[in-house]
Amino acid sequence: MNNSKTKKSIIRAARDVIAEKGLRDSTISEIAKKANVVDSIIYHYFKNKEDLLFFMVDQEIKAMNRELNYHFKGIIGPISKLGKMIWFHLSLNDTQTKDLRIMKYLMLESRGYSNFFIHKGYRSLKEYTKILKDILIQGVKENFFHENLNTSIVRDMIFGLLDEESINCLGSKGITKTLPDFDNIMALILNMIIKSEKTSLSPDNKKAVKILLAAQAIFSEKGFFNTTMMEIAKLAKVSEGTIYEYYKSKNDLLFSIPRVYIETQDVFLKNVIDNKEPLIKLKNFIYHYFFFFLTNREFLIVYLRDIKLNRQYLSSDLHLEFMQQFSYLNDILDEGKKKGVFNSNVNNRIFINLFVGTFSHLATRWIIVKKVHAIDMMEELSQVVNLLSLAVKKKNEFSMAQVISTFSRP
Incomplete structure (x- = not known):
């Protein structure tokens, strides 16, 4: 098995093992066994299992960035772009493709680790969130959104909402699909940002x-x-x-x-x-x-x-x-x-x-x-x-x- 195939085999194995058990309950030995390699081979490519998870997330976010930019082709105007980005994000929750749903789980899990915020995977995530911030900035400049809009806060609010939708759908099973929420989500967000004409701890023991x-x-x-x-x-x-x-x-x-x-x-x-x-x-x-x-x-x-x-x-x-x-x-x-x-x-x-x-x-x-x-x-x-x-x-x-x-x- 050449180096490229070996690395891909490790990544596929890690994805399946971590998605099933979570990072904390997964071991390098389990991943190595599923990939049909010895433990030491994994350490040749990755520092530890955290690094392996973050690498997978980094690759997936980069792929999302490329796909989102493809979807933006032919779309003009910040409101249309905003709608397309939110629709794209929700669609990732609703897909029945096993691989995409697994990666969505792993992307959520990775952010439960402090080291993720200093990993290159976090830089890729910031590039993804920057797309939304740039849309908001465009909307302010083109007079669609409030001129004093804090685009960083609104970006965090929108991604926070989309996170909760994902958790409801993938984690706690509160809902089975998120795309039906699209219109209501857009109504809340546009109400916030669109420019309109003025008229303690105490148990007993x-x-x-x-x-x-x-x-x-x-x-x-x-x-x-x-x-x-x-x-x-x-x-x-x-x-x-x-x-x-x-x-x-x-x-x-x-x-x-x-x-x-x-x-x-x-x-x-x-x-x-x-x-x-x-x-x-x-x-x-x-x-x-x-x-x-x-x-x-x-x-x-x-x-x-x-x-x-x-x-x-x-x-x-x-x-x-x-x-x-x-x-x-x-x-x-x-x-x-x-x-x-x-x-x-x-x-x-x-x-x-x-x-x-x-x-x-x-x-x-x-x-x-x-x-x-x-x-x-x-x-x-x-x-x-x-x-x-x-x-x-x-x-x-x-x-x-x-x-x-x-x-x-x-």
Whole structure:
């Protein structure tokens, strides 16, 4: 077998093994066995299994870039390009081709690893996201979109929404196809950006709390996979055996962290939205949701890196409990529609995906990639609140349905 064929065989084997078991539960030996090579041959091409996953993702993103540019041929205007890019992204979720669906899983999984953000695969991802940002910039320059639009924030919001659609379809199985959501997604996004004419942690047992806080601190610093129970015990100043009196396993410990925050957040959000008009409720909900997690930074890092895209979490009741907090947001939207403040055609589920995706992408950039100062976070958050409000606010100046049907369909 020549070098090129050997490498391709390793990649195919790795793709199948990692897609089935996840990177953390896969081994080089399993991949080597499936590729019919010895372990050492894999290390000739790749540093480790992370490098192998990131290489596959890098190649797939480059292929997506080429295919998307092909789809752009003959398309003129930023709204049409925006519609085509969103349609293209959604279509990757709905394809029945096994290889594409596997790669979609792997692309989501790779972003759960800090090293991905310094790998060349992340540079390829940034090139892909730059295509969307360039479309938004074109829309501002050509007077289609708001002249003061923060294109970086809107880019993060759109990709955040598309991520949540992918997770709903591929991970938690909330929906089976995403392309039927296209019109509702475009309605939310265009409402935000198009230019129109003016007219805390507190379980009862103190020892359990110490263990949970210790685990959260080490998970946030080292990552779940690289943390040992002995390290947690040492920081909590308990024996390793004591941990197992309260938590069955390291996984149980990991998933106990968000459960506490769910209880706290539920009370917090309920108090925030009482006795307010729908638009004020919506803005308060967004502000306080962001502030709640930003002031619990260790938990936020653990949630984004080790929990959010964890397959076991996505298929658990805990994930359903976590999503239940958005019932408040659902009620706000329904109240706003009833009072004529919000557009009656807004799809609540898709708006919630837009909100959750926006939060996840911005928080990842702010906290994990670590490129944003606190004062810039607050400025960007202010713009996010305004954009999300615009997405649902009722408008009389033009028919959004007419805009969508005219410009956005591929």
